[in-house]
Amino acid sequence: MTKNILVVEDELSIATLLKYNLEQAGYHVELAHDGQAGLDMALSMKPDLMLLDVMLPKLDGMDVCKEIRMHKMNTPIIMLTARDDEFDKVLGLELGADDYMTKPFSPREVIARVKAVLRRFSPQPVQTQQSAEKIFEFGGLRVYPDRFEVSLHEQALEFTPKEFELLVYLIENKNRVLTRDQLLSAVWNYDFAGDTRIVDVHISHLRDKIEENSRKPVFIKTIRGLGYKFEEPKAV
Numbered sequence: 216m217t218k219n220i221l222v223v224e225d226e227l228s229i230a231t232l233l234k235y236n237l238e239q240a241g242y243h244v245e246l247a248h249d250g251q252a253g254l255d256m257a258l259s260m261k262p263d264l265m266l267l268d269v270m271l272p273k274l275d276g277m278d279v280c281k282e283i284r285m286h287k288m289n290t291p292i293i294m295l296t297a298r299d300d301e302f303d304k305v306l307g308l309e310l311g312a313d314d315y316m317t318k319p320f321s322p323r324e325v326i327a328r329v330k331a332v333l334r335r336f337s338p339q340p341v342q343t344q345q346s347a348e349k350i351f352e353f354g355g356l357r358v359y360p361d362r363f364e365v366s367l368h369e370q371a372l373e374f375t376p377k378e379f380e381l382l383v384y385l386i387e388n389k390n391r392v393l394t395r396d397q398l399l400s401a402v403w404n405y406d407f408a409g410d411t412r413i414v415d416v417h418i419s420h421l422r423d424k425i426e427e428n429s430r431k432p433v434f435i436k437t438i439r440g441l442g443y444k445f446e447e448p449k450a451v
């Protein structure tokens with residue numbers, strides 16, 4: 216099925232170039248030229264992915280991102296930033312962006328990044344009957360890695376793609392201590408070398424969502440001076 220991409224970019228030449236190249240790569244593309252229009256379109260078209268410029272008229276990219284997450288949409292968002300933007304990546308991630316690209320970028324780079332993000336966050340095709348779906352279950356917490364779903368005591372939880380990816384990675388390495396650098400390179404791959412605050416921000420979001428008391432976490436433990444560990448809680 217054709218994936219729908221919403222590009223929110225006020226520089227007409229960049230918007231047109233992105234649209235052209237993404238369409239060449241087989242995506243359906245809609246354009247918005249200011250933040251408010253971008254937000255309205257995102258809410259109505261529910262795109263599979265958004266490319267969102269940071270500096271936009273009417274409503275800036277950070278606010279658009281924040282609003283989208285407040286509407287409980289987990290569409291992956293790649294922020295487009297200019298090299299000289301005073302732009303705090305950590306704040307952007309806190310607001311729910313998933314990835315960044317710094318202008319100028321080549322069309323090829325954009326397509327590669329879009330593909331990678333879509334691959335990471337798309338639900339996998341329906342499994343054949345022989346292969347059972349993978350489910351992680353810890354007490355009331357259930358994580359369905361292939362379906363991009365998490366529930367706690369049967370209640371579905373909303374996760375951003377990065378939060379989800381981090382949680383799954385922690386679970387796949389449960390009972391092992393993972394350093395912030397390990398998590399950074401496993402979940403964020405590139406772009407954020409050295410800035411481990413991103414990890415802390417996401418861990419704190421995860422705790423708010425899955426822990427009964429995020430100050431006394433049962434699942435995600437802080438290992439002082441080292442990093443984090445996902446622990447399988449002892450049966451009560």
Ligand code: CA
Nearest residue numbers: 225268270271
């Ligand atoms: Ca701009």
